[in-house]
Amino acid sequence: MAQPSAHNRFVAEPTIAFRRLAEQVADELRRRILRGELADGSILPKEDELLLEFPVSKPSLREAMRILEAEGLLRVRRGKLGGAVVRRPNAANVAYTVGLVLGSQEVGLSDVGNALLQVEPACVALCAQRGDRRRAVVPQLRRVHTEAVEAVEDLLLVTSASRRFHESLVSLCGNQTMIILAGALEMLWSAHETSWSSRVTDGSIVPIDERLAVLEDHLQIISAIDDGDARRAYDLAAAHLVDAQHYPGSSGVVDPSMVHNWDR
Incomplete structure (x- = not known):
């Protein structure tokens, strides 16, 4: 049976009331980082692109980024060349x-x-x-x-x-x-x-x-x-x-x- 897309999971699972949306987004991105689907040193898609994939509010998405940054899995760069840089654990x-x-x-x-x-x-x-x-x-x-x-x-x-x-x-x-x-x-x-x-x-x-x-x-x-x-x-x-x-x-x-x- 085909696996549901990340978008469908976030739409279809609103009943998991004990988990905030930000944590769900962080869980999915963390999984991709740990499995190597997001390469070490790569840049995450821009905020607008992530919001198309994950149907959450901007505050929820930004909180997910903060969770991953606190875990050391992302390093957020500011300025023109800014973005969230993936950091695989080592x-x-x-x-x-x-x-x-x-x-x-x-x-x-x-x-x-x-x-x-x-x-x-x-x-x-x-x-x-x-x-x-x-x-x-x-x-x-x-x-x-x-x-x-x-x-x-x-x-x-x-x-x-x-x-x-x-x-x-x-x-x-x-x-x-x-x-x-x-x-x-x-x-x-x-x-x-x-x-x-x-x-x-x-x-x-x-x-x-x-x-x-x-x-x-x-x-x-x-x-x-x-x-x-x-x-x-x-x-x-x-x-x-x-x-x-x-x-x-x-x-x-x-x-x-x-x-x-x-x-x-």
Whole structure:
């Protein structure tokens, strides 16, 4: 049986009294965004066109836009080139939202670090368990590791490369739920660590030999993943994080604006 059009649904379902029309419009547009029917970065049709499709008042349509904007699924631009830009959810959105919640409760960065101590080694073990690890995981980790080695004398650059290594351990683990949830924590930590390193004027605060020791840990983790030794990979990652999280500036409270403004 043919599915009713969006227009027919809004006309034919006035009996759903507990849901406002604005919410129904938001539900339909949200569905299209999440399913990819509205591409990331695309512009929604103009208001007059949407009103032809959705038989609601202008205030109801504008409220639907506000709902989606508040959810981070739309970004409204003003002016001549204005319009509602589609934003598909991603790890950065999750990280920012998590940061808002943690920041509102004045949660410390050390708390985020402790969470990473639990989840990142699990992601590393998953990397080691992948049957295609030597094709899909190890080459990418080695590439990021090489970038870090080449940048070791520049604190900001090596910090950035080091954080990409940790983020890759999560993004390559193969478990989508862990990629999103652990990835959000990684982005919070990366945003703060990169922000700190960009403000450091004396690079000797983290001596070269300490940077090289960190990179050697990374190399050992890559080796364990390459060997498919999940237990060793987990243990190496856990031990490394205990040491790595003691960099200067790792204290303080979560600040979600770091993620919001972070431009890698």
